[in-house]
Amino acid sequence: MGNVAALRGLSTVTYWADDVPAARAWYSELLGGEPYFERGGAYLEWRIGDYEHELGIIDRAWAPPGAAAVPGGAVVYWHVDDIEAMFDRLLAMGAVEYEPITKREAGFVTAAVTDPFGNVLGIMFSPHYLDRLESLTNSLPASQ
Template identity: 65%
Template structure:
């Protein structure tokens, strides 16, 4: 077993006041249905490592918590950042940060989904190196 405290992204959870609409929106974005559901919760497995995206009905938020963006942005690697960003906007997301080059092989962007969550996307050459894929 690794001695690292953090071993990698497991699940990111987003809150939504309209849980059914959020589930539908993310199913459209991802092109898949949730693989796991409970009342007020839906979970998708996505990406090369089957990371989990959970959608939680806001009424299940802990007492006194704010079920809204909290200052952290999780970035998901995408192969075509510009196309993914435009698709997110076409599905009703609002710009949060336009595509921005952060250095050679690193471009980020983020949107606010229709449910108030910040969704970050990134083209990341290190991600491709981990997969053993070389940029062309």
Template identity: 65%
Template sequence: MLRGLATLNFYAADLEAAKAWYTELLGFEPYYEVPGGYIEWRVGDYQHELGIIDSRHAPAGAADRPGNAIMHWHVDDVQAVFDRLLTLGAKEYEPITKRGDGFVTASVIDPFGNVLGIMYNQHYLDVLGK
């Protein structure tokens, strides 16, 4: 039924600031943009989509604070990425936590109120290697 992550969307009231922040974090410009409405990058080993939508287009009743879902991006060095996120102005949401052998997670709240999860997961690397 679920085939894989297609697009992860965040909302931001200041789309241009979000574009600048995520471009700095990722190290490259978005590949797609609708001026004043939406920006999108292709990220990682499988080129998953990370999109940011102007919060004016959020569904009615959308939360204005972090929600209950965290999507984690695999990284090779959780500590280094976590430190970089904090340096760029993100706030700790969940500290670096060892979940088991080869499984470490952490998450931050970006400057626009979205939860950005990171993890090191040996299973991800095993699947990628197949």
């Protein structure tokens, strides 16, 4: 693989849903737009954020055997600029607190909810994310 990192970046985060149309409506409202890709009513994708990462919804019928049906395991944290406002919005939309807003050291703040479909959705205010974004933006060549 040479100088290429083994893990090059977040490609797609997928969540399962028993009711894909309801998940489509919920995430479309949360993300402020419709999915850019759909496959047969069983799979949806949105491109979101500064790096256009993918968030996918898959019909739970396609989950691998033994996949957990309850929240747990790894939590993916999405950067947000106002964690309190986003946390309140998620709760108002029917999500349930999984991890309360927790202040960490060095300005990091995390929280997580369980969406109405049983998936853990983490949110974080990350000074590192903002610093990296600024660094990458400043290193882009000037437009001609």
